[in-house]
Amino acid sequence: MLNISGIHEGFVLDHIQAGMSLQIYHDLKLDKLDCSVAIIKNAKSSKMGKKDIIKVECPIEALDLDILGFIDHNITVNVIKGDKIVEKKILKLPKQVKNVIKCKNPRCVTSIEQELDQIFLLTDEEKEVYRCKYCEEKYTNPNRRKIKFG
Amino acid sequence: MRHLMSPLDFSVEELDQLLDLASDIEKNPGKYAHACDGKKLATCFYEPSTRTRLSFEAAMLNLGGSVLGFASADSSSAAKGESISDTIRVISCYADICAMRHPKEGAALVASQKSGIPVINAGDGGHQHPTQTLTDLMTIRSLKGRLGNLTIGLCGDLKFGRTVHSLINALIRYENVKFILISPEELRIPSYIRDDVLRANHIEFEEVERLEDAMNQLDVLYMTRVQRERFFNEEDYIRLKDYYILTKEKMELAREDMLVLHPLPRVNEISVEVDDDPRAVYFQQAQYGVYVRMALILTLLEITVM
Numbered sequence A: 001m002l003n004i005s006g007i008h009e010g011f012v013l014d015h016i017q018a019g020m021s022l023q024i025y026h027d028l029k030l031d032k033l034d035c036s037v038a039i040i041k042n043a044k045s046s047k048m049g050k051k052d053i054i055k056v057e058c059p060i061e062a063l064d065l066d067i068l069g070f071i072d073h074n075i076t077v078n079v080i081k082g083d084k085i086v087e088k089k090i091l092k093l094p095k096q097v098k099n100v101i102k103c104k105n106p107r108c109v110t111s112i113e114q115e116l117d118q119i120f121l122l123t124d125e126e127k128e129v130y131r132c133k134y135c136e137e138k139y140t141n142p143n144r145r146k147i148k149f150g
Numbered sequence B: 001m002r003h004l005m006s007p008l009d010f011s012v013e014e015l016d017q018l019l020d021l022a023s024d025i026e027k028n029p030g031k032y033a034h035a036c037d038g039k040k041l042a043t044c045f046y047e048p049s050t051r052t053r054l055s056f057e058a059a060m061l062n063l064g065g066s067v068l069g070f071a072s073a074d075s076s077s078a079a080k081g082e083s084i085s086d087t088i089r090v091i092s093c094y095a096d097i098c099a100m101r102h103p104k105e106g107a108a109l110v111a112s113q114k115s116g117i118p119v120i121n122a123g124d125g126g127h128q129h130p131t132q133t134l135t136d137l138m139t140i141r142s143l144k145g146r147l148g149n150l151t152i153g154l155c156g157d158l159k160f161g162r163t164v165h166s167l168i169n170a171l172i173r174y175e176n177v178k179f180i181l182i183s184p185e186e187l188r189i190p191s192y193i194r195d196d197v198l199r200a201n202h203i204e205f206e207e208v209e210r211l212e213d214a215m216n217q218l219d220v221l222y223m224t225r226v227q228r229e230r231f232f233n234e235e236d237y238i239r240l241k242d243y244y245i246l247t248k249e250k251m252e253l254a255r256e257d258m259l260v261l262h263p264l265p266r267v268n269e270i271s272v273e274v275d276d277d278p279r280a281v282y283f284q285q286a287q288y289g290v291y292v293r294m295a296l297i298l299t300l301l302e303i304t305v306m
Helices: A021-027 A065-071 B012-027 B051-062 B084-091 B107-114 B130-144 B162-171 B191-199 B211-217 B234-241 B282-300
Strands: A009-017 A037-045 A049-056 A076-081 A084-089 A096-098 A119-124 A129-132 A138-140 B040-045 B066-070 B097-102 B119-124 B150-155 B177-182 B205-208 B220-223 B259-261
Touching: A009 A021, A021 A037, A021 A049, A021 A065, A065 A096, B012 B130, B012 B282, B040 B051, B040 B084, B051 B066, B051 B097, B051 B119, B051 B130, B051 B282, B084 B097, B084 B107, B097 B107, B107 B119, B119 B130, B130 B162, B130 B220, B130 B259, B130 B282, B150 B162, B150 B211, B162 B177, B162 B191, B177 B211, B259 B282
Parallel strands: B040 B066, B040 B097, B097 B119, B150 B177, B150 B220, B177 B205, B220 B259
Antiparallel strands: A009 A049, A009 A076, A037 A049, A076 A084, A096 A119, A119 A129, A129 A138
16 A cells, blocks of 8 residues: 655545545645645556545645545545654535636526636536526536546 | 515515505595605616516605606616615615616616615516515405415416416415416426426426316416517427417406406416406506505515504
């Protein structure tokens, strides 16, 4: 297995779908953080075959778990303190996501109103369906996994 | 402060209260003639609408209030590029309540978030038109005496017709309501209504293509217009626009106490010869629309008339 002991304080995102790590890197705005980030692609996994892993050395509060839960709530978040895993956070689908995805409905008011936040609300937790707060256009996460891990 | 964005904003109990008030207004209009003295309704219509705007204005005038507003985006500051949020902030300084129609879906919700006065969604594109649903419910309740234990036939454009979708959503909250969905294959009810609303709530329904097959089962027949603006292809529109025409002959198949409703405007889906049939209540429906809007204005302004 991969060694995570190199991190003193930070987090390890495990069980990322293979190929998704760079998108998550950008969505979590890790490029804006002044800290070390390691992206491991196509690591071997007994559960998934292949997986990606992201290791970040930074205070845990710097991570937006809501966005991560929205992207893929099956990702395992290991919190590291003093070189050890002190917590495994369980991600939940956030009740709402703000300015992460844009409404694609051309008839939606978000297409014309200046500086209006793009807000999507969770309307069906089981099917992981979000709808635009304004026009109720459906958004289904394309990264949704059928099998849940961990 | 309360707004109205969707017909489901009101609980069944609140809806009953609103419809009771509307019925009392119908019976005792004089009692309410000065209920809104000194109050102003702003009708902010970013797209043309004759019926809805005039119905709102008639409602406020009947209550003794005044009206101001605009009837198209060209004659508003939207033409200069003003946002909905800014417009409603300004209008909040001029009026006590606002009815807004806008071609963009969710526009009234944006307005309500920044408004200092109650906002009524008077239609936001193909999304919601709650006062039409309230009108439909009042018509059925007033003339049938109930909103439960009914078989409702919905006929015509069930795919794009927002009034049909809203009415289904509102009626499933009552006991023992059955739907017969009458439409050509191309204009059938969307799956999110069939699966997520009807099937998910175990509501009895059937889908048929011929109006004649359903007529004798119905307590209410809700006719809709096939709207030209919903079609990309003129040929499809021409083929489907005359698919259903309610005639005197078809009315003979219906029960004696069946009601025919239509949100109007009608084009030719109901033959003019049906207008004189006492079961044709679509013009009465327009009158109920005024009463229910009066009740809504009083409710949102929190005005009680003793």
